[in-house]
Amino acid sequence: MTTTLTSSAPSLGSSVEARRTGPSLPTLVGLEMRKSLSHRSGRAFAASAALLGPAGMALAATDAEFGWVAGPIGIVGSMTGLVLLALGVVSTAGEWTHRTVQTTFLLVPQRGRVLAAKSVAVAVLGAAFAAVSAGLSLAVIAAVGVADLNWDGTGQALVTAVGAGAAFAVIGAGVGAATANTPAALTSLYLLIMGVLPLVRAWNLELAQWLDPAEATMVLAQGDAEARSIAVLAGWVVVATVAGWVLTHSRPVD
Amino acid sequence: MITVSGLTKRYGDRTVVDDVSFTLEPGTVTGFLGPNGAGKTTTMRMMTGLVPPSAGSATVDGRPYGELPNPGAVVGTLLDASAVHPGRTGRTHLRLLATAIGVPAERADEVLAQVGLTDAARRRVGGYSLGMRQRLGIAGALLADPPVLMFDEPVNGLDPEGIRWMRDLLRGHAARGGTVLLSSHLLGEVEHTVDRLLVIGGGRIVADGSVASLLGADGAVVRAADASALGAALEAAGFHVEPGDDGALVVPGARPADIGAVAAAGGHVLLDLRPVQRGLEDLFFQLTTPEGTLS
Numbered sequence: 001m002t003t004t005l006t007s008s009a010p011s012l013g014s015s016v017e018a019r020r021t022g023p024s025l026p027t028l029v030g031l032e033m034r035k036s037l038s039h040r041s042g043r044a045f046a047a048s049a050a051l052l053g054p055a056g057m058a059l060a061a062t063d064a065e066f067g068w069v070a071g072p073i074g075i076v077g078s079m080t081g082l083v084l085l086a087l088g089v090v091s092t093a094g095e096w097t098h099r100t101v102q103t104t105f106l107l108v109p110q111r112g113r114v115l116a117a118k119s120v121a122v123a124v125l126g127a128a129f130a131a132v133s134a135g136l137s138l139a140v141i142a143a144v145g146v147a148d149l150n151w152d153g154t155g156q157a158l159v160t161a162v163g164a165g166a167a168f169a170v171i172g173a174g175v176g177a178a179t180a181n182t183p184a185a186l187t188s189l190y191l192l193i194m195g196v197l198p199l200v201r202a203w204n205l206e207l208a209q210w211l212d213p214a215e216a217t218m219v220l221a222q223g224d225a226e227a228r229s230i231a232v233l234a235g236w237v238v239v240a241t242v243a244g245w246v247l248t249h250s251r252p253v254d
Numbered sequence: 255m256i257t258v259s260g261l262t263k264r265y266g267d268r269t270v271v272d273d274v275s276f277t278l279e280p281g282t283v284t285g286f287l288g289p290n291g292a293g294k295t296t297t298m299r300m301m302t303g304l305v306p307p308s309a310g311s312a313t314v315d316g317r318p319y320g321e322l323p324n325p326g327a328v329v330g331t332l333l334d335a336s337a338v339h340p341g342r343t344g345r346t347h348l349r350l351l352a353t354a355i356g357v358p359a360e361r362a363d364e365v366l367a368q369v370g371l372t373d374a375a376r377r378r379v380g381g382y383s384l385g386m387r388q389r390l391g392i393a394g395a396l397l398a399d400p401p402v403l404m405f406d407e408p409v410n411g412l413d414p415e416g417i418r419w420m421r422d423l424l425r426g427h428a429a430r431g432g433t434v435l436l437s438s439h440l441l442g443e444v445e446h447t448v449d450r451l452l453v454i455g456g457g458r459i460v461a462d463g464s465v466a467s468l469l470g471a472d473g474a475v476v477r478a479a480d481a482s483a484l485g486a487a488l489e490a491a492g493f494h495v496e497p498g499d500d501g502a503l504v505v506p507g508a509r510p511a512d513i514g515a516v517a518a519a520g521g522h523v524l525l526d527l528r529p530v531q532r533g534l535e536d537l538f539f540q541l542t543t544p545e546g547t548l549s
Contacts (some may be wrong), residue, residue: 016357016361016397016398017358018355018357018399019327020324021323023353024514027353028354031353031354034353035357037342038339038342038346039342041341098338098340099334099336100338101305103337105330106302107355109303109320110320111324113287117287236386252299252305253299254304254305
């Protein structure tokens with residue numbers, strides 16, 4: 001640490017030109033995207049989201065043959081979405097866990113604006129990383145798949161993977177904002193999707209199909225049960241976002 | 255100007271801030287003093303909209319903090335130096351704040367130099383000491399060179415050089431027409447920095463006035479070559495004299511000038527003569543202890 005200390009400039013604000021209004025929504029979205037990728041955990045989630053799918057496809061290729069593109073792309077979209085949940089959670093709950101939410105709300109007191117910017121930011125990042133993941137996975141499948149690979153429905157599978165990436169990230173941001181606690185949000189989300197919903201499936205298949213966002217992503221990518229799958233993903237996005245919105249507005253920053 | 259009016263915070267049946275009112279004028283440094291748990295931090299959080307008040311209001315230039323168009327350009331706030339993501343570098347942290355406030359990104363480097371953190375700018379905040387985090391928090395508050403500075407316990411973790419630097423910074427800010435609110439639980443940390451003291455205890459403002467008026471002299475201490483002769487002379491002049499430490503004489507209610515006059519008249523050689531300062535602790539006990547319980 002340097003020991004050179006200097007005092008302030010001669011007259012208040014004369015040397016600094018500050019914006020007179022609050023940040024625009026696009027500025028806030030850009031800021032939130034930078035925040036998400038400004039530390040190692042954020043970059044690790046981003047890299048995992050982009051690379052886990054293709055790595056999984058490459059591993060699977062050692063033991064199985066790919067005959068149809070849309071099927072594995074649906075699985076990749078679902079896996080990537082589960083990773084992107086964490087990116088969303090960290091963008092909101094991480095602020096409360098590290099107490100940085102204090103500075104965030106001091107500079108932008110309109111909590112709804114901050115939350116909206118975070119949701120858009122993680123949706124854009126989620127879609128981008130899901131697109132990279134799906135694109136790389138597609139390349140792996142094309143390289144190791146059977147000679148007469150079935151490309152039917154590939155377009156819908158890719159769109160689903162990218163859309164699910166955005167949706168899962170927004171769901172994570174909503175649940176993170178609602179819980180204000182990163183470990184609690186991640187534990188409850190993964191326990192619910194990977195632990196409780198499979199049990200529900202064993203007990204009542206139809207109910208599970210209306211609740212499970214990971215399965216909804218897979219079947220939508222494969223062109224099945226489209227309306228139900230979109231409803232399931234949209235339902236998760238709405239419930240998580242509303243819960244995050246309500247609880248963020250009512251919570252004091254102590 | 256900052257106006258706080260009847261600010262109150264209750265948690266259930268516990269009142270942590272009770273009808274607090276004051277105004278802060280430009281060109282002054284106000285010390286917000288009280289022991290831990292007195293309600294300083296909660297008051298400052300209500301003033302900045304982080305905690306909703308149960309009653310009362312606080313305004314900055316006539317508007318609630320949350321309705322300022324760009325609050326970071328008007329009020330530079332440091333409430334909790336640990337509220338920084340440990341995985342970001344100091345420079346990245348400040349550049350993110352610069353975007354939110356709407357000042358050029360280069361301001362991050364300028365304020366890092368101003369607080370003496372240039373060499374640590376590219377290190378992750380997780381590796382910073384408490385004093386370095388305080389400096390980083392102050393750097394963030396200075397980004398827009400705002401007219402109001404509000405710091406909660408900023409001296410924690412600072413070394414003596416840092417405390418002196420902070421004093422110069424805040425005095426300089428007030429001299430340029432800025433408004434400063436500085437909280438502390440230790441008078442010694444801020445008594446040479448502030449013009450005015452707001453003393454809070456049990457959630458209520460128990461004193462509000464200049465440092466001199468609240469902690470002014472309450473007698474004098476004198477040491478003389480012949481203490482017993484001077485003591486007799488002072489008694490003869492009508493003063494009550496008490497024995498102090500190390501041969502000193504304590505003269506309650508006397509000004510140093512009064513004692514000097516008696517000593518000069520009698521030709522007494524003085525070794526030391528100074529006013530007795532009341533400490534904040536004494537003042538605090540005096541203000542917060544219910545009458546009748548003092549012994």
